[in-house]
Amino acid sequence: MLEIYQVSKLFNPGTADEKIALMDINLKLNEGDFVTVIGSNGAGKSTLMNIISGVMQPDIGDVRIDGQSVASKSESERSRWVGRVFQDPMAGTAPNMTIEENLSMAYARGKPRGFGWAVTGRKRALFKEELKRLGIGLDARLRAKVGLLSGGERQALSLLMSTFTRPGILLLDEHTAALDPARAELITRLTEEIVRSMKLTTLMVTHNMEQAIRLGNRLIMMDKGRIILDIPPERKQDLTVQKLLGEFERISGHKLADDRVVLG
Numbered sequence: 001m002l003e004i005y006q007v008s009k010l011f012n013p014g015t016a017d018e019k020i021a022l023m024d025i026n027l028k029l030n031e032g033d034f035v036t037v038i039g040s041n042g043a044g045k046s047t048l049m050n051i052i053s054g055v056m057q058p059d060i061g062d063v064r065i066d067g068q069s070v071a072s073k074s075e076s077e078r079s080r081w082v083g084r085v086f087q088d089p090m091a092g093t094a095p096n097m098t099i100e101e102n103l104s105m106a107y108a109r110g111k112p113r114g115f116g117w118a119v120t121g122r123k124r125a126l127f128k129e130e131l132k133r134l135g136i137g138l139d140a141r142l143r144a145k146v147g148l149l150s151g152g153e154r155q156a157l158s159l160l161m162s163t164f165t166r167p168g169i170l171l172l173d174e175h176t177a178a179l180d181p182a183r184a185e186l187i188t189r190l191t192e193e194i195v196r197s198m199k200l201t202t203l204m205v206t207h208n209m210e211q212a213i214r215l216g217n218r219l220i221m222m223d224k225g226r227i228i229l230d231i232p233p234e235r236k237q238d239l240t241v242q243k244l245l246g247e248f249e250r251i252s253g254h255k256l257a258d259d260r261v262v263l264g
């Protein structure tokens with residue numbers, strides 16, 4: 001379970017450049033929740049992801065995982081606990097290493113200290129099986145360098161790498177935004193399948209309104225560092241893109257100002 005308690009974050013405090021990135025954020029995710037997050041430019045979405053994953057500290061407040069503060073965990077514990085897929089398909093994988101080497105590296109994350117990275121026959125069989133489930137032919141390319149893969153293939157691999165050791169929380173950071181519509185749809189479908197079948201607790205930031213409605217069981221709107229609306233599963237079912245944008249405008253008092261907003 002993920003609990004965010006009264007988290008606030010200020011950048012450049014006390015200067016002319018002072019920015020409130022997050023203000024008194026409270027959020028609780030139960031096991032298996034899939035929460036989508038939308039919000040304007042600068043709403044604080046990335047800062048929230050960075051604080052949850054422990055790469056950034058809040059000024060005030062705390063993030064707890066199963067009752068334990070993220071700040072108290074070591075880097076390797078945090079990397080085991082949090083799976084993250086970034087917007088940039090180049091992030092999260094090692095381009096000069098092969099698909100199986102990348103998978104082996106990710107596999108070692110979930111294992112005790114000192115667990116080897118070498119690709120053994122047993123691991124290769126497991127990776128092949130996992131890649132086959134993606135259904136995009138990567139299982140036949142275990143020894144291909146990851147740098148040679150397309151953006152969509154890399155995002156599919158990143159998704160697999162960040163989930164197959166079953167993280168406590170999966171963070172999806174606009175992970176389809178850099179892809180063309182067909183590939184974005186493929187990654188959306190794979191995300192849905194993987195998260196559902198593994199029942200992963202997931203937080204996904206997206207600028208794609210249709211995706212925000214389609215994926216997940218709960219939707220959160222952020223504006224100017226605050227959570228302004230938390231739409232529960234029973235209300236999410238009736239949502240449309242128009243209703244969603246209308247709700248945002250009604251509560252925030254302005255339009256969803258983001259030039260990257262994709263309606264669907």
Ligand SMILES: Nc1ncnc2c1ncn2[C@@H]1O[C@H](COP(=O)(O)OP(=O)(O)OP(=O)(O)O)[C@@H](O)[C@H]1O
Nearest residue numbers: 011012019020021040041042043044045046047048
């Ligand atoms: N390292 C930093 N130094 C100073 N200000 C920052 C820094 N990182 C973020 N900010 C500011 O904090 C606020 C929240 O930024 P954040 O990147 O979290 O928003 P976001 O919702 O992810 O925006 P976007 O959708 O445009 O990526 C913004 O006003 C931003 O300019």
